[in-house]
Amino acid sequence: AEEFRWAGQGDPSSMDPHAAAVGTNLSFLGNIYDGLMRRGRDMSLQPSLALSWAPVGSDGWRFNLRQGVTFHDGASFTADDVLFSFERATGEGSDVGTWFASIDHAEVVDDFTIDFITKQPNPLFPNEIANWMIMDRDWAEANGATSASKEEPNFSRFNTNGTGPFKLESRQADVRTVLVANDGWWDTAEHNVTRATYTPIGTDATRIAALLSGEVDFVNPIPLQDVARVNGAGGFSVIEGVETRVIMLGMEHQNDTLHDSNVTGVNPMKDVRVRQAVYHAIDIDSIIENVMRGQALPAGLLISPGANGFKDEFNTRLPYDPDRSRQLLADAGYPDGFSLLFRCPNDRYINDEAICQAITAMLAQVGIQANLQTITVSNYWPLLREDDFDMYLLGWSPGGSLDASHPMRFLMHTPDPEKRLGSWNFGKFSNATIDSLVPQIVSEVDAGRRQDMIDQVHGIMRDEVAYVPLHVQPLVWAKSDNVELTQRPDNFFNLYWVRVN
Amino acid sequence: MTDTNTRLLYRIYDSDIGYSFRKSRIAVAATIVTLIYFLAAIFAPLVAPTNPYDLASLNLSDAFTPPAWVEGGSSKFLIGADDQGRDLLSAIIFGARMSLLVGFASTFLAFVIGVSVGLVAGFRGGMVDAILMRIADIQLSFPAILVALLIDGVARSVMPSDMHDTIALWVLIFSIGISGWVNFARTVRGSCMVERGKEYVQAARVIGIKSTTIMVRHLLPNVMGPVLVIATIQLAVAILLEAALSFLGVGMPLTKPSLGTLINTGQNFLYSGEWWITIFPGVALAILVLAVNLVGDWMRDALNPKLR
């Protein structure tokens, strides 16, 4: 009987695996629900409820399912449950519908085989659904939980019935959630945890105090500055890794005027020289050393090393060169600089506020007066959606697919609500070549040709300074020495890799 | 003129209150400390070694410089630098300026509202009084911090967002001020009810002086004693409240930090050994509030005839 207690920053907003495509939820629920496949310690796709998968015909994928799997309530798992989970995930109220954007329909072949028919070839489909979790149709129907919608009293938001390694024992939202090991799990358990308690602790200092005073075994994340302290405390260790999330600056590309500026009637950011000037003004090494305490990688791309399509030669940054920056501004017609509205979240990314402050100071040194406005993330997105910024800070992680095309679809393609493309491209960066390349990249099966197109996009991206990539955010977890666990680069934490000694 | 001034000064010096002040070493010390804060706040740009608002002057590589006497410290940063490479001493001086500004302005607002309401309620009595005092009751059932949080929240969502930092100061002043008027109103009302029954008020009414004139010229000066005490206490409360709001993330923005904001940011570096970033602003705040409270305390005793 090994107890494991851990603390994180926030609580999963729902126990429904389709309700929110948010890391916190998916990571947590991955302990309760299984998907068709799962990612290993190195992010590689591994069989889970699907034993194998392969393209079927030209436009589809076939999944052969594992037999003898039962849900926590004892019901057995069949292809029908997969079909149900697909319907549910694409249905009303689901937040994970975009994972299936390429799917036309699904067909149950037999009890343990299912086909997903795509609208056009989609080589990445298995990657894209790596975080998709399977629910039991009978249980959902019996409890009126056939949709993931939020507003009705939805049973599935507080109750679970997965096939995963842990069962939900009790849950008090925002206070504590207790899981117990599922003895009937289909896989042999690597973990030795019989009971696991999760507590969300919002305040950094309190969270780290909880670890250091032995009240929890593991916390995620810890503030960067406390790494040394934890390592030095004795009995604790920090697990550091590189997350797949890239932090960047976004800029207004389309509007003809800035929101808050001493230059009116023009949008300097439309001038690529100005965007380059911003790029050159940023001393990323200093930010990494002082704000990120040396625990981040400088980024030249919107994807991190290890992502599909990443190439080192494109990952170089424009050098820090304030003089060049001033020169570029002068060339663009702003020898005295200009001012702009710089928006920044203060509780979304690691040290986001401090990063923005540092950037503001650096921009000030070349003459750009950024009016920095920091705000809690829940109010941040609406502002970005309302186009209420001149420059903003964004972090992007290529989700389950870990593919270079992911940020292209969301961040680089011209916004197109119809096709659900460019939906996070708040600055409305637009480049015809990229727009034509993105669909091709998405459906291209040949790896070489695909990489060429990706490189082409990355080239344009950098020439145009569509975004100013900053760094790849680190993952900093801390645990007590008596537990072993695995940090996955997507910041998912899996209980089934935990051993308590 | 100067002659009357010096005479007035001497009168104050020589009065009972002046004497009790001189006799109380604590009160003198507290007043001096408060004055130092005030002067430092008023003349912050002259006093502070650097201008912490001038972002262009910041150098990120100065970040986390410890106090000068600690190993690794630099004489450039007497009590260290914060996470942005800002001179902490300057930040504290400017932070105290913000805290005092918020404290003063909000206390003044509470004072104006409270005293007006109290005067009207106490002088008019009857229905007007009943209604005003019920409003005060309702206000009281919203503790100050809630009121401030609410107003702040509302202001932030109603105002255009790029004005947030610009208006943050005003929002703070308004919300803290609004949450503090009841004490003034109740006290003034109480004293007013006593005073309005006194015959000097009736004497004024007999010669047909207008009510508003009576309130302002006759009553107001006579209810000011306890009001001053409350004002001092409210000043301390307002400074603390501002700090608390900053801690909860709705106070002054990081670009114009108050002491509370500084503590809040610094708190993140307590465990990593960069204690000075939070401890110094914390101590600065505590000393300021303590000094103000001490002055208030002394004043309460000195002005309370029942206690001397």
Added chain:
Amino acid sequence: MAPQNDSPPLLEVRNLSIEFPTRRGTLVAVDDISLHIDQGEVLGVVGESGAGKSLTGNAIIGLLEHPGRIASGEILLNGKRIDNLSYEQMRRIRGRDIGAVFQDPLTSLNPLYTVSRQLVETIKVHTDLDTGAARARALELLEAVGIPAAKERLSSYPHEFSGGMRQRVVIALALAAEPRLIIADEPTTALDVSIQAQIIALLKRLCAERGTAVMLVTHDMGVIAETADRVAVMYAGRVVETGPVASVIQNAHHPYTSGLMGSIPHMKHGVNRLTQIDGAMPRLNAIPQGCAFNPRCEKVFDRCRKERPELISIEQNEVACWLYQSDVGGVS
């Protein structure tokens, strides 16, 4: 009427001075006064506001308030000093030997307790009676002070009584342990004219019945006239004249006393201009040298401004005035 026999007077105050240390030096509020009260005697103490009457009374029951203190002098009860007793020893004397009635009946009673509780509490402190007996005694006392339907009123709270009734309760409390001396500090000033007479009459009757001596502090000469056996007239912390009541009123020697008598509007004297003493009693911090009354005195002469007069016997009275100092001879 100095005591004729050998036994000491019930209460004797010898050369009592009371002072207040202040920042501008020590204020002498009561300056070297001597008084005595015999068994069953009513001593009236009159004087203007601030003359030091209450302080004297408070000093006698040992309740001088901080920072006031006895600077010198002795207070003797039955010949034994009581001014230097500990709090506990003095407590035993208070209520049992010396009772007190203060000016304002509105504030003398604890508003939170019933009348009976306050009475029973007092009785039990000074006697061995159990609660039942104490209650019975309380009832007797209330009846004695003339509270109608005393039985029902026992469990009333002070605020349920009128001012006059409350003062009766206060008197009952003061008499609860049958003290031999009552210090009544302006017991009627806060009361209505028509009630004042009732209370004075009551106090006088009860004390006469029980042989209780009374020190009656007041500034109402009329009250003194009808109640007191002897009078002490105080001015600026000093006793300026003392003697049997009739003699002081009708045959005042001290210019202050006679001025005081003259300034009382007399019904029977026709509507003349009142005698008036100009000026006001000096403040404590500005008591003139010599005789404190000298700036207001019509008969002032040099010596008055320099030397302080002591009490000397003139006829039945004792007077502190240089006019009557035989060695110099007055102006008269």
Added chain:
Amino acid sequence: MSDAPVIGPAMTKSGTLMRVEGLKRYFDVSPPLLNRWFEGRPRQILKAVDDATFDVERGKTLSLVGESGCGKSTVARCLVGLHKPTGGKIEFDDIVVTASGTDHFAQVRHRMQMIFQDPFASLNPRWRVFNIVAEPIRAFGLIDAGVALTRRVHELLDLVGLTAEDGKKYPHEFSGGQRQRISIARALASNPEFLICDEPTSALDVSVQAQILNLMRDLQDEFGLTYLFISHDLSVVYHMSDSVGVMYLGRIVEIRSAAEFFAGPLHPYSQLLLETIPSLENIGVARAPLAGEVPNPLSPPTGCAFHPRCPFANDRCRSERPSLREVNGGLAACHGVEENRISETQQL
């Protein structure tokens, strides 16, 4: 207006200056609505002054006496406009000041002034004496600020026995008697003809009281002032008045010339009041105290309000309220007097 007379016009006219008819002032002291609903408690009207009628002769002094709470101050306040009368008529110098519909009060306001009881409360402690005295002058716009005003204030201070220098001080620097002088100076500032004095000396020591009473009489002689003098001290009233009105529970029970009144009051209450005056002559003789408590003005006894305390009360007194009737050159409200059961010579 700098050549305004230093002193109010010395009135040579004689006759009635102030005429009060049927003056009523009621206070609604009902318990709160809910108490009335749930506890069945009635509305309660306190008749502080009920049907008071009297005249004040020019240059003369009318005194009102009576126990605490009998309505003396309320009468005074109605006269100077501090209370709005519930009913009745007030005429000042033939100008109807209060009657339904008309209000000429502003016209006469500066011609009457009031002196209050408490010398400690009647001066604003935060004002310098100069400003206190100057306030009515400024309020009525009698003299423009400047030298004339200063001179006038100094004259007034001088008049009441203070010095010009005293104008710079604050009230707390004065003794009670001096403060009352300041009050008088303020009251005289607007050259009033009529002064209402509500127990002006009851807070003072006798020796000081004598100074004030003398001063008031001097002023009356000098300027022909008319006084309404309120007191509960009959010996003071005796000293000051030309005529006396006795109030009991909001009603005037007797009103006569002072000489007659003190020679032999008619109403039993007046007789009792007179009895309670301590006398310096009868040393050691106890007064016969007036029995009984002051009745509750909220539920005054039926009939003659005095009957529970009256040794002469009979059934008629208990049921029928007497009204003021002419008796021996004065007015009295008493069945006994009317029926000759009580003669003025009969002493208790």
Added chain:
Amino acid sequence: MIAFAVRRFIQAIVVLLAVSLIAFVMFKYVGDPISQMVGPETPIDQREALREQLGLNDPVPLQFMHYLGDVVQGNFGRSFRTGLAVDRVLLERIPATLELAIVAVLYAVVAGIPMGVYSGLYPDRWLSKFFQTVSLIGISLPTFFVGVILIYIFGPTLNLLPTFGRGEVVHIGFWSTGLLTVSGLKSIILPAFTLGMFQLTLIMRLVRSEMLEVLRTDYIKFARARGLSNRAVNFGHALKNTLVPVITVIGLQLGQVIAFAIITEAVFQWPGMGLLFLQAIQFADVPVMSTYLLVVAVFFVAINLVVDLLYYVIDPRLRLDRAVAQGG
């Protein structure tokens, strides 16, 4: 008595109505609930539909009427964020906050009153001066700062006390209590200390000054003149008379404590209403916020009611009606 009760009740209703109106109107304009309810990917038309469905497009007075109607029926809506019925969520959180508040106030009272009495009785002793000084420091330190430092000291440094949460709780009916388990008791020490420190100071200072004032009254002097013992005078007479204002303040403070618990709960991750409220503010969770406000107001009103009744018990003068008191 009935009238008194009814009056109090009506006042309470008015206060509650006003509070709910203010709460409703204010929160009507805070944040955008829709963006919290749906994922970031949900298209505009779906958002609009949801807006319509939730009645967020109705006229404001109508929304308020609906809201009131619901509140009266005990239906406080569902949290925008978690979808849980708000009353259930809050009900779950109330015990934590109440226990914290009550323990804090209790500690403040139990320590504050004796300290106040002592320094009122013996104002010149050094211990009184010490109390005075300490208490001033107590009201001069920001709560959150104290909390942070305490956590630092008792958590990682000394490893003595838990630094977050409530520890083990025991469920008794709907109530969950941490006061019956060792870990629960240990957990409440730091937050209650932090929260109560300010109140302790207030109470101590108030008791002291009331004591000083009461000791100067005539009835205390008269009680001494009657020969009562020091004890009887100081505790039987003086202390009881100081209680009336002290009780008011304690009552008012309990309301304040519940609100100021927001900070303490945030620092110590105490799973009470305050933490919920703070989260709700962050997520513009209107139903939770307005219900929290209502709950605080209800507590406030309830406490006031109790205080009034206590007055009634302690102070006989209040039992008398105004008019009678005047007439007598």
